[in-house]
Amino acid sequence: MSAVLAKANADAESATARAWAVLEQVPDPEVPVVSVCDLGIVRDVAVQGQGVAVVLTPTYSGCPATEVIAQSVHDALAGAGFDPVTVSTRRAPAWTTDWISDAGRRKLRAYGIAPPSGNAAVHDDGPRPIRIHARGVDCPRCGSSQTEKLSAFGSTACKALYRCLACREPFEYFKPI
Amino acid sequence: MNMAVVTETLQLRLTPPVRYVLRWADTALIHAQRLAEWCGHGPVLEEDIALTNMALDLVGQARGLLTLAGQLEAQGRATPFDEDALAFWRDERDYLNLTLVEQPMRRSSAHSPGGDFADTVLRNLLLASWFKQGWKGLLTSSDAELAAVAAKALKEARYHQQHAADWVVRLGDGSDESQQRMRAALLRAWPYTAEMFVDDAVDTAAAASGLGPARSALRAAWLAEVGQVLDEATLALPADPQSVSTGTQGVHSEHMGFILAEMQSLQRRFPGGVW
Numbered sequence: 001m002s003a004v005l006a007k008a009n010a011d012a013e014s015a016t017a018r019a020w021a022v023l024e025q026v027p028d029p030e031v032p033v034v035s036v037c038d039l040g041i042v043r044d045v046a047v048q049g050q051g052v053a054v055v056l057t058p059t060y061s062g063c064p065a066t067e068v069i070a071q072s073v074h075d076a077l078a079g080a081g082f083d084p085v086t087v088s089t090r091r092a093p094a095w096t097t098d099w100i101s102d103a104g105r106r107k108l109r110a111y112g113i114a115p116p117s118g119n120a121a122v123h124d125d126g127p128r129p130i131r132i133h134a135r136g137v138d139c140p141r142c143g144s145s146q147t148e149k150l151s152a153f154g155s156t157a158c159k160a161l162y163r164c165l166a167c168r169e170p171f172e173y174f175k176p177i
Numbered sequence: 178m179n180m181a182v183v184t185e186t187l188q189l190r191l192t193p194p195v196r197y198v199l200r201w202a203d204t205a206l207i208h209a210q211r212l213a214e215w216c217g218h219g220p221v222l223e224e225d226i227a228l229t230n231m232a233l234d235l236v237g238q239a240r241g242l243l244t245l246a247g248q249l250e251a252q253g254r255a256t257p258f259d260e261d262a263l264a265f266w267r268d269e270r271d272y273l274n275l276t277l278v279e280q281p282m283r284r285s286s287a288h289s290p291g292g293d294f295a296d297t298v299l300r301n302l303l304l305a306s307w308f309k310q311g312w313k314g315l316l317t318s319s320d321a322e323l324a325a326v327a328a329k330a331l332k333e334a335r336y337h338q339q340h341a342a343d344w345v346v347r348l349g350d351g352s353d354e355s356q357q358r359m360r361a362a363l364l365r366a367w368p369y370t371a372e373m374f375v376d377d378a379v380d381t382a383a384a385a386s387g388l389g390p391a392r393s394a395l396r397a398a399w400l401a402e403v404g405q406v407l408d409e410a411t412l413a414l415p416a417d418p419q420s421v422s423t424g425t426q427g428v429h430s431e432h433m434g435f436i437l438a439e440m441q442s443l444q445r446r447f448p449g450g451v452w
Contacts, residue, residue, distance in 0.1 A: 061329050062237025091241070091325035094332065120332075152340050153227035157234065161223060177332045 015047040022080045023054070029068045030156045033111040036069060040099025043090055052082040057095045060157040060177075096120045097158075097176045108174055109140045114162065116176040137173050139164035149173075182449035183262040189271060193382040195250045196273055197389060198323065199263075200379070200425050201311065202242035203274035206264065207433075208304055209235035210440055211282050212297075218283065220294055227340060228297070234333040239264075241326040248322075265444035269433050276422035277369035278304065279432045295348060295355070295362035301341035303366060306402050307373050307395060309334040314390030323389065342406045349410025356411070363412055371418035372425060373399070379425075 023045070026036045036042050036056070044055035054073055058066045070087045077085040097116040100108075105115035114137050136145050144166035151161040152175070159172040189195070212232035219225025243260040251257035258266075282296045312334055315327035348355040373392060380391035407414055424430070444450065 058329075060234060060237060061241065061326070061333060062233035062235070064233070092321065092328060094325070094329040096332075151223035151227055152336055153223070153230040155226070157230055175336070177336070 012047050015052075016045055018080070019045050019047060019052050019054075019077060019082065022076050023073065026069075026072050026076045029065045029072070030158075031108070031111070031113065033107050034100075034104045036073060038101050038104030038107060040101065040104070041069070041095060042073075047082075050082065051084045051086070052077055053086045053088070055088055055090050057090050057093075059095050063157050065156075095177075097174060100174070112140050112171055113159065114138060114140045114171060114173040116174050118176065120176040137162055139167060139169070140171055141169050142167040147171075183258065183266045184448045185266070186268050187258060187262060187266045187271070189250055189258075189267070191271065192249070193379045194386070194388055195246055196379045197383045198242055198246040198249060199271075199273045200275075201315075202239045202246055202263075203272050204278055204304075205235045205242065205308070206239035207272070207274045207436060208278040208300075209233075209239065210436055211278060212301075214283050215297070231301070231337050231340070234330075234337070238326060238330045238333070241322070241329075245320070245322050245326070261444070265441045269429055269437055270427040272424075272429065272433065272437070273427055274424050275369070275372050276424035276430050277366065277372065279424065279430050279436060280366070280369065281432060293358060293362070295358040296365060298341050298344035298348065299359065299362045299366055301337060302345050302406060303370060303373075303403060305334050305338035305341055306399050309338055309402075310395040310398050311390065314394060317387075318389050319387035338402075345406055345412075346410045349407070349412045359410065359412055363407070364415060367415040368418045368420065369422050371421045372423070375421050377426075 020037070023042055024035050024037050028034050028036060028039055039059070041056050041059060042054060043057050044053075046053045054077065056066075056070060056073065066089075070089070074085050074087050098119050100116065108115045117137050137147050137149075138145050139147050139162075142164060144164055146165040147162050148165060149160060150163055150170070154161045154172050158174055158177070160175045161170065162173045163170050191199070209232040212228050212235070215225060215228040216232075217225065219228055240260045243263045247257040247259055247263055277300065280296075280300075282300055283293065309331065312327040312331035315323055316331070318324040318327065345359065349359040350356070351359075374396040376391045376393045380393070383389045384391040384394070404414060422430070424433075
């Protein structure tokens with residue numbers, strides 16, 4: 001490889017790393033303690049020249065934060081000097097909570113939101129008309145496994161409402177999907 | 178993509194593939210519109226949030242499908258109609274949702290006489306189970322975008338179905354009053370389920386081309402799952418419907434006009450208005 005090409009590759013690599021570092025600082029608007037990278041919704045970052053193209057995968061079909069996230073990603077990268085910045089959406093493969101990083105899970109728990117328990121692989125199927133939740137969800141505050149589901153739907157599309165029977169505190173659970 | 182602001186009723190070329198996609202889109206959208214009537218009126222706060230969360234998922238699914246329907250409709254034309262144009266500038270006859278989703282599901286909303294929470298949870302079960310089978314069939318659609326919407330929506334439909342099943346069992350196998358209301362709701366909804374599984378030329382063409390499953394293909398799995406829940410809820414399966422409703426042909430019940438009036442009036446008064 002010629003020296004010029006090698007330098008160009010190294011520049012692109014460092015620019016890509018820089019773009020990822022910028023994205024690590026872009027918070028999720030609903031759960032600002034985790035970044036869009038922690039959530040696993042940044043699927044691709046491609047640097048070309050001075051510009052960068054980012055591919056995002058939305059969490060839920062109707063997540064109202066989707067447009068805000070795309071705009072924040074755009075603004076953060078433009079603010080860091082990338083030009084042009086393009087942000088596109090990729091639906092397939094569908095986002096899964098399995099893509100939330102270990103760091104993201106730790107941050108969620110510290111914030112008081114129980115991270116998804118186990119992986120999202122679905123053992124289909126059919127409705128289970130019994131009010132027993134098969135997965136153990138530990139209280140993010142006291143760590144007790146004595147918890148109960150109050151509602152499968154919470155303050156945002158991605159969370160369920162739980163209550164800890166030990167410390168009596170309510171908490172949110174990032175439900176596996 | 179920049180879209181021209183639409184200011185009059187769309188003239189659409191409703192080819193079989195466009196009709197096929199619109200049926201899924203419109204059923205999701207109108208069901209969402211009905212569920213949204215519960216916003217601020219849920220029997221308990223958690224349920225208020227749950228019903229509107231589900232509405233949000235359905236609107237999201239409808240958005241993806243309407244965008245796709247617009248692209249399919251535009252073949253050969255430069256600018257496709259976008260999701261908003263299709264939602265707000267189609268008249269009743271060009272809406273192709275199941276008649277079931279138009280029916281009132283809540284008491285005391287101005288244009289929804291009759292119906293109560295039992296209708297809501299029962300309808301959620303019937304529809305989430307139907308959508309779930311539909312999305313499964315669409316995972317292998319010849320249209321990659323349709324398959325992608327379905328893959329996401331399938332995960333959401335599972336949650337909706339589970340939630341609805343919990344309620345149907347709780348109320349069906351509950352007090353005398355709740356069981357009586359669930360029975361009445363089941364008898365009201367059941368005649369409209371025939372339309373979920375009757376094929377026409379649009380279904381046949383979709384199945385033949387690989388675009389997606391014909392409605393008749395969804396019935397066996399749907400009935401197995403719904404039957405299991407009704408059984409657990411001590412609710413007897415009603416007799417097969419004697420007639421087939423026609424919303425998917427664009428011929429709607431008397432409720433549809435009121436729904437569209439509420440949903441569309443703002444965009445028609447202020448075309449292109451955003452906030």
